[in-house]
Amino acid sequence: MDDLFPETRERLVLAPGAVLLGGFAKAEAPALLRAVESVAEQAPFRQYRTGGGRLMAAAMTSCGSYGWISDGHGYRYVRTDPLTGRLWPVMPAVFSILAERAARVAGYAGFVPQCGLINRYEAGAGMGLHQDRDERNMKAPVVSVSLGLSAIFQWGGARRQDARRNVPLHHGDVVVWGGSSRRNFHGILPVRSAPAVEGLGCRYNLTFRVVD
């Protein structure tokens, strides 16, 4: 429960292989948001169900050569959007360039994301503690970009019962995790409603992954 203050957030190592880059994407934020809109026009936000059949609180869409979905076959990556029947929108260059830069700064050179998953959290929405393990490729890191409303990121360990650290994520923050922390548990506490940030009344989280 150690909250971190802005002045300590420049570059914070969360675990071996995991780092928070405070404000890393702030300059590109307006362009990233325009790209989010463009993706959403081609592949609308929708809510999937959890393994237990409950509606997930966050609305999602994807871009790139793979998109993440949840359906009767489980959580998986597919090449076409089940909602439109078309390929996922091309990943905007501003996404892939930022993701590559962030990964490189975090120690993962040569990161070429195959999936850009966009999660939209309205006030009250969160995501329970989980591992990212639907990717066949576990060598590449996960790159996560926060935009809009702030949220508390729960950063855990390799086991569900491991201690968690509450890390506030703000507009423009980037978290990269890979190596021995690639499968660490993590989640997002319900987003608290707050005044819009740079005109945004919700939180977007962009996560970039190599799938295979």
Add this chain to the structure above:
DNA sequence: AAGTATCT
């Protein structure tokens, strides 16, 4: 009690 699937 609940819509998964699965890995070295």
Add this chain to the structure above:
DNA sequence: GTTG
């Protein structure tokens, strides 16, 4: 093995 997990979630509410």
